[in-house]
Amino acid sequence: MASRLLQWVSLALLSCLLTACAVYPDQPPAPQAGPAELTGVPFFPQSEYQCGPAALATSLLYSGVEVDDQALEQAVFLPGRQGSLQAELLAASRRYGRIPYRIPGTPDALIAELDAGNPVLVMQNLGIDALPQWHYAVVVGYEPNRREWILRSGTERRRLESHRRFLLSWQKASHWAVVTLPPERLPASVTPAAATLALADAERVLGEAALLPGWEAAVARWPQQPEFLFGAANAQRAAGNDQAASKRFAQLLALAPDHYAGRNNYADLLLAQGCPASGREVLSPAVQAEGLPPELAAVIAATAGELAGHPAAADASHCSDLYPLMLPEAP
Amino acid sequence: MITARVLMLFQALILICATTLSTAQAAVMSTPDYVSESTREARLAQVNALLLREDVSQQLVALGVSQEDAMARVAALSPAELQQLGQRMDQLPAGSGILGLIGAVFVVLLILELVGVINIFAKI
Secondary structure, three states, rough: OOOHHHHHHHHHHHHHHOOOOOOOOOOOOOOOOOOOOOOOOOOOOOOOOHHHHHHHHHHHHOOOOOOHHHHHHHHEEEEEHHHHHHHHHHHHHOOOOOHHHEOOOHHHHHHHHHHHOEEEEEEEEEOEEOEEEEHHHHHHEEEEEOEEEEEEEEEEOOOOEEEHHHHHHOOOOOOOEEEEEEEOOOOOOOOOOHHHHHHHHHHHHHHOOHHHHHHHHHHHHHOOOHHHHHHHHHHHHHHHHHHHHHHHHHHHHHHHHOOOOOOOOOOHHHHOOOOHHHHHHHHHHHHHHHOOOHHHHHHHHHHHHHHHHHOOOOOOHHHHHOOOOOOOOOO | HHHHHHHHHHHHHHHHHHHHHHHHHOOOOOOHHHHHHHHHHHHHHHOHHHHHHHHHHHHHOOOOOOOHHHHHHHHOOOOOHHHHHHHOOOOOOEEEHHHHHHHHHHHHHHHHHHHHOOOOOHOO
């Protein structure tokens, strides 16, 4: 009898040891949303350790990229680790012309994305902290009455996980959640900061012109955020729309007069269009600004040097279309 | 065959150089460069991106990725991601899925068996 008790005590101690006695704070309550399920999301059953390629293929195919898990293996699978890294999943999405957005790690954000028609790629830890089992799955639905999340996961096309169980495994993976979309669409729950980072990182790979719809979509949603006006202005110019780019630059400087990178790029555009006087006027505060990062200061100095090589005469009349801020002073 | 491979590597290298250095000469500042300027850490990552790409690419090759695939994979990573992978690739979680779970369960059962809490293996 006593040895039986001893066994139970040691079992309890052992399980405590294995979980490192982790105490998780209370989980957020189950969302009170209506039932949502994206039944059209495809499914790739994972083979061996390939949940990364499988979950990524699910997201990418649903966003309109013709791709399968076999092709993605080459882009994300790491044989030496028998798995796939989160950063490589993001990078692979960019290579296929999609933008991977990190969204907030909350049940409400998941519901918002499902309502907007976006499946969410999540990482889970199905093991314990001391013995982690990292896993990727795609959240495709939520059933409020039974408080269950619906996932494309592993070899199960429609896996149901209780709210508590899913949230715990998600929390042990730092609530990592990604929505992958074509450039013209933004996730419902993304923050301006996360959207800026996602668009900028994708632009390095896909080029400025390809990101034009993304920056413009962000301007439409957050008209008061300078970084989106800056991104949209640069992308408009890269796409050959100098008029539209000027409008965005002018809006940017009206909103944030001390956006010196914006002043620089606007001045460069005006110079290229044969409007050096307007360019000098736009750039002047940037030349006088102090304490700028060295890279930015160097670019501004280069632009100022180019502008200095042009005559000080007034600009031609077409420049008033590009520099609407320069209004004639009242007599 | 070998020439084609060398040519491919060379092209990838040019692409990487072009995307990294193109903005340094121009009199405009690209949006990604401006975003990277916002923090000191990001700025360092941006400056070191070229070296980091080489480093991360070598680590990928060491973990079983082909040379060509590794080059293409690192080219799509952001400077911050490159830095993260370059510093601690071996500690970052690598999602592998549920099949490995069976192994974990086995290990736990084995420990319990050895400690004497359970006695299932004796019956096999």
